Amino acid sequence: MTALWSKLSAVLPPNEEEFPLQFSDKVESSVVSVLQQSRRQLYSDATSTDRTLTAQIILDLSWEKLNTGTWRDVDKEWRCVYSYGCLFKVAALCREHPSADEILQGIRTCDMGLLMGAAIMDNVLQVLVQILQEEVRKSTKEEKINKKRKINKLTKYAVPRIKCPSLESFKSDYLLPLRPVILEATADHWPAFNEHPWSVEYLRSVAGCRTVPVEVGSRYTDEEWSQTLLTVNEFIDQYVLNRVSDGAKAVGYLAQHQLFDQIPELKEDIRIPDYCCLGDGDEDDITVNAWFGPGGTVSPLHQDPQQNFLVQVVGSKYIRLYSPEDTDKLYPHQSSLLHNTSQVEVENPDTERFPEFARAPYLECVLQPGDVLFIPVQHWHYIRSLELSFSVSFWWS
Amino acid sequence: MRWFGFGFNAFGQICVHNELSKDEGRDTVSDVKIMNPTELHRNVDKSVCGRNKCLKTSQIRASWSRRVWLHVDGDSCVCLAGFGGTSVVDSSGCTDTVLSETHLTLAFSDRIESWDLQKKEKTPAWSMEIQPPTDTSGPPLSLPLVPGGYIATKPPFYRSLSPHLKAKSLALGAEHAILLSATGAVYTWGLGSHGQLGHGGLTSEEEPRAVEALWGMPMKHVVTGGWHCACISDGADLYIWGWNESGQLGLPSQSLRKGHKEESSQQAADCQSASINPGGKPLEGEKDKEVFISIQAFPALLDISPSCEIRTVSCGSRHTAAVTATGDLYTWGWGEYGQLGHKNLISTDEPQCVDFFKEQKLYVVDVVCGPWNTFTAVGEEEVKLS
Secondary structure, eight states, X not given: OOHHHHHHHHHSXXXXXXXXXXXXXXSOHHHHHHHHHXXXXXXXXXXXXXXXXXXXXXXXXXXXXXTSSOGXXXXXXXXXXXXXXXXXXXXXXXXXSOOHHHHHHHHHHHHHHHHHSOOOTTTHHHHHHHHHHHHHOOOOOOOOOOOOOOOOOOOTTBOOEEESOOHHHHIIIIITTTOOEEEETSSTTOTTTTTSOOOHHHHHHHHTTOEEEEEESSOTTSXXXXXXXXXXXXXXXXXXXXXXXXXXXXXXXXXXXXXXXXOHHHHTTOOOOGGGGGSSSOGGGOEEEEEEEOTTOEEEEEOOSSEEEEEEEESOEEEEEEOGGGGGGSOBOSSSTTTTBBSSOTTSOOTTTOGGGGGSOEEEEEEOTTOEEEEOTTOEEEEEESSSEEEEEEEEO | OEEEEEEEOTTSSSSOOOTTHHHHTOOXXXXXXXXXXXXXXXXXXXHHHXXXXXXXXXXXXXXXSEEEEEEOSSSOEEEEEETTOOEEEOOTTOOEEEEOSSEEEEEOSSEEEEEETTSOOSXXXXXXXXXXXXXXXXXXXXXTEETTEEEOSSSSOEEEOOGGGOEEEEEEOSSEEEEEETTSOEEEEEOOTTSTTOSSSSOOEEEEEEOGXXXXXXXXXEEEOSSEEEEEETTXXXXXXXXXTTSTTSSOOHHHHHHHHHOOTTSOOOOOOOOEETTSSOOOOOTTSOOOOSEEEEEEEEOOSSOOOEEEEEEOSSEEEEEETTSOEEEEEXXXXXXXXXXXXXXXXXXXXXXXXXXXXXXXXXEEEOSSEEEEEEOOTTOOOO
């Protein structure tokens, strides 16, 4: 038994009898029989080919179910089945003297289960991926990050800045009247600024071989916009460094991804802003997203159904805010899919098609590392990164 | 009529696994993925089924884990194979069948019955009586159509259809449906997130909506796959639309090419491109790259070269198979279980002729796809399609 397999199997049940496989009627008995076959093969002398074959049948079938209907209607049972498929495939890949490439495939398989599946067996895929990651951790060269700070030019439309307001004054002055504000020095205590300062090199070391969803294209309203899956290393190599300066190569953006659920190590570097306790929900109801990309990423003018704290960790972003009261001047798309998005390109508006846009009042700012921007619920916001940037957003109600 | 099957066989639904394979250490992959068209044998126990002559007409339907074979001659006989073993269903007088993963539906002249395959009960889970048709001018309705409506794959089983649609045939996918009316018009409804409704967008439709792009071109045959649809016009042209992630539309598929380039045969390409093609014209990629289509939201005419008349078509989850008027079988789309019949496990976005039938000098007359496999009937040229 290889050292790696002994670590992996220690996390799995010791025998077939103690390996749970219970599903509702939604999962047909033919499918359950294949899952049982995989479980049998895990504890028997099956060949690696056979194990992989059975696991792949489970993955192929559950993948089809996951793509049937709308994502939120997909039965959690099928997402669990998908995760079991990933588990059995990882076990098959990494059992007998896996090559470096097979271990990376194993990590990718775990990530697919974490991204598309549902947690099974005490989130076993999370545990397995961390074991596999340790096997591949490699030292990377020092990446020097451009730490040049841009001066925040004061304009008469600047978003107000305030340093560490009390909970009561934030609530009365900004939350209740739904007024945007930048809270300075509020995230200063984060390990992301202190013990583990975030940098490209740090992200590579913590998450380099992890697979994440990346948006490719200048903005999500474009026809050429698409999504793909890359490892963090690939994303950094292809879209963050080595970029062609004339803009011919497409922009890539690791956007709106719950990275901190996927990689708990990074979650320990951030803190939920205290002001979130002014909301109605639990801590568990707060959605935390990562936004990581090169200069030039654009989120078109849009509104969200929850309050938002946007924390800038690395680099800077230009942000413009419009009040929901002026929605009539912002020309939202008609379709239900894009109803929360404006048709107007904020920094290059078509004044013939959107004549009222120039008359809509706005606030703007350049968000710097350490700043926390409060974007009130339904407030329209447009964001463009000015350089390599990493932000964390907290959606709360 | 002889039938051949290829593709997914994990449950022995094409042919029973070689029982000696475990001892001899034979590769299980070739049990599960049948790459070469293999002839289907009628039930060994002839005394039960009572057939040992070559039948003129028979019908095959396939679900993910099973296959049902209806022999229609005199006393009809329904033979089930796959998960749960081989069995013969008591079914004299059965004229038509539909098979889903959970139910086997049988049509008789006076009733429809749906049997729950997960329970071994002596009576059908559901049934309804039907009146023998008073109007005998047209051909009998084929399942899942029944007088006044159709039989769905899950409860409620009977769903009504407006008579003004003049439904002539109906095909059901997991989340969408396509209907052919007596006038040759095509209607679709259900989920549209992958362009499978053919109306040019991604929105769903609650009620049958005419596919306007086909207006004025009468169709004679309509089928669905997992996320795509195909139909044949009176002029024997093939139209196709929906999701092309595995090349199942026969149009250039980027995710397919990426998958071939990057990975070994074991990993499926999970990249899902959201590029939509509403206008029917190819997307503009970068100038020196090929043009790819991942979703075709309007019907596209597919020329299976060399240009030829299409006799019939069938779709699996992610692959398509078509029979030409000259007796050739073409397949394309997802092929990782051997369901394309090209003696390999390679998916392709270019329709390819299945050489096996040409080599054996067999004349293909019909094709029926299960989700991950394909069944082909060969016979004499005059035989009617089942």
